[in-house]
Amino acid sequence: MTGDPPSLSDAGRDLLLGSACVGCARPGRVLCHPCAASLPRRGRVSWPSPTPPGLAVPFAGGAYDGLLKALVNAHKEHAVLALAIPLGRVLGDVVRDLLAALGSSGEPVLLVPVPSRGAVVRRRGHDPMLRVTRAAAVRLRRTGVHATARRLLVPAGRVRDQAGLGAGQRAANLAGSMRARRPRPGDRRGLVIVVDDVLTTGSTAREAQRALEEAGLPVAGVAAVAATRRLGRVRDGGSLPFSGPGH
Ligand SMILES: [Zn+2]
Secondary structure (H helix, E strand, C coil): CCCCCCCHHHHHHHHHHCCECCCCCCECCCCCHHHHHCCCCCCEEEEECCCCCCCCCEEEEEECCHHHHHHHHHHHHHCCHHHHHHHHHHHHHHHHHHHHHHCCCCCCEEEEECCCCHHHHHHHCCCHHHHHHHHHHHHHHHCCCCEEECCCEEECCCCCCCCCCCHHHHHHHHCCCEEECCCCHHHHHCEEEEEEEEECCCHHHHHHHHHHHHCCCCEEEEEEEEECCCCEEECCCCCCCCCCCCC
16 A cells, blocks of 8 residues: 555654655655656666776666666665665666676676775765665575675775766776775676666776776676666667677
8 A cells, every 4th residue: 555645654654763755755654655666677778978998788777867866865875774675676677687688597696886985985884885786686586596795896096086077087087996805716607797876987887897807707797776867878678789889
């Protein structure tokens, strides 16, 4: 039951927690049923334009605006931790469709989140992308995919704030900004997917891919909750093969 007007239990939660839906401001749950039902359930090929050369095929759940943007920001910036579950569901479904497009045949899948910068994680007291990645792995395991969230990437060196930088500047800013931890022996048997919340220029994902491949872990694809509409060319999932403009 979605309850309209809001149910007593929702109202009770609102009294206790002072919460409201991040999508439509309905008092009660942090994500109401109608908003949750409107979230993307598919992943689509989402090449950034221009595409960083060599970027593994990127999939995203939808455009980075509206409800998706509100969800990502409320979870990341305001630590509304309950939103990791719906964000993980979206990301898990994106990975599912990416795996199908890659022709995956049931091999184990490693979901490697792009690392949050250390100071940011400490200040916020949480690692938003790791939490969403874990929720996505749970989602995938429920559908029979042997998925594991693995924090294999850590920040290295200093990075300026990316805001206001163009694609080329971002790539230069990010070069060498991540390094991979030593993989476990079993890690090499799985399909490695880089995951992030928002795909913008693709330079962050490309840097993550570089660091993993330097550690001997080839990256099969990139999955994001959302992609920026401004730069992303979101194409239909059927328009494979994956030859992006950078290939
Ligand atoms: Zn809502």
